[in-house]
Amino acid sequence: MIKSKSWNWDINTQDFWNIPSEDLYYYLDIWSKNGYKKFLDLGCGLGRHSIFFAKNGFEVYAFDLSEDGIEKFKQKIKDDNLQISVKLGDMLSLPYDDNYFDCILAYHSIYHTDSSGIIRVLNEIQRVLNINGEAFLTFNSKNNPSFYKESNEKIDANTIVKTEGNEIGIPHYYANLEDIKILLSNFNIKKIRQIEDIYEENGKIYNSWHYFVNVKKQTST
Numbered sequence: 001m002i003k004s005k006s007w008n009w010d011i012n013t014q015d016f017w018n019i020p021s022e023d024l025y026y027y028l029d030i031w032s033k034n035g036y037k038k039f040l041d042l043g044c045g046l047g048r049h050s051i052f053f054a055k056n057g058f059e060v061y062a063f064d065l066s067e068d069g070i071e072k073f074k075q076k077i078k079d080d081n082l083q084i085s086v087k088l089g090d091m092l093s094l095p096y097d098d099n100y101f102d103c104i105l106a107y108h109s110i111y112h113t114d115s116s117g118i119i120r121v122l123n124e125i126q127r128v129l130n131i132n133g134e135a136f137l138t139f140n141s142k143n144n145p146s147f148y149k150e151s152n153e154k155i156d157a158n159t160i161v162k163t164e165g166n167e168i169g170i171p172h173y174y175a176n177l178e179d180i181k182i183l184l185s186n187f188n189i190k191k192i193r194q195i196e197d198i199y200e201e202n203g204k205i206y207n208s209w210h211y212f213v214n215v216k217k218q219t220s221t
Contacts, residue, residue, distance in 0.1 A: 001116040002155060002171050004090050006066035009046060011166045017045055020052040021107060023212065027136050028056055036102035040128070042091060043109020047073035047084070054082045061085045061101070063094065064109075091121045096128045104128070104135040108210075111140045111173045114159040118173045122183055129217045134190070140174040141194055141209035147174045180211055187215035 031039070037059050041050040044062035046069055054060040062084055064070055070088050077084050089095060091110060110121045125135055146152065152160040159173050175183065180192060191214040198207045 001092075001120070002114040002159070002161075004065055004092060004113060004117070005170050006064070007045070007069060007167070007170070009066060009069040009072060018048050020048050023136070024049055024052060024105070024107075027103070027105070027214075028053060031103045031134065032057070034102075034134070036133070038100065038102045038130075040096070040101045040104045042094075042104055042106040042125070043112075044073065044086075045069055045109075047076055047086075049105055049107060050084050050086075051076060051080065051082065054084050055080075061087070061096070063087050063089060063091070065090055091124065092117060094124045094128055098127050099130045099133075100128050102130050102133045104133070106135065106137045108138050110137065111175075112170055113173055114171055115156045115173065117171075118183060126186055126217060131217055131219055134214060134216050135187075137213045137215065139180060139211040139213065140172055141211055142174045142176045142179075143194070143196070143209035144174060145207065146172070175211065177211075180213060184213065184215055186218065188218050190214040190216055 039053045039058040039060050041060065041062045044050050044064045047062060050060050050062040062073065067088060070086060074086060087095060104125055106125065110118065113121060129135060147160060151163050153163055154160050155171060158175065158179065159171055161171050162168055193212045194209060195212060196207055196209050198205065
């Protein structure tokens, strides 16, 4: 299993990472109606989603590997006078009790590992998620051009490590639909979407593909 490596938030400074994803407005509404309260932001980064849920009445727990990201996030919590439990650590071993959370978000975070690591972190998500609780997860799609870029280092059949750009040295696991269904076979899959994002940067057009998956913990596995 490859060693986890955190993001450098002094390099990744785009406003994107401070603004809640539009998907989370939907899940905030649905999870509120479900009566969910305990929310885990797994791979919280700078805390955009933790802050969003905390301001809307959830009991929020945030977890990330990046020490500098956590420090920046804690300052935001202080500035906004919020109550959020923040922990630093590796997603491969979560410091929470079994069946602890009603809902879990892992937004562009858990795919930063290899084929062994993704299984382990999904087992951890299943362990800490409450019976009938839900999670919203994102995965890199094998349709991503970066998966086939020759300059990246290939670790296993589904994993590369980037060798340039803002994510040098960080592993990325990629999946297709069959992989997703196998990985999540112990969950009830409620919804799977595959989305292509197209964006412009420094005059060049780029695209990226991801799976967005909503799962529910089964009453028995």
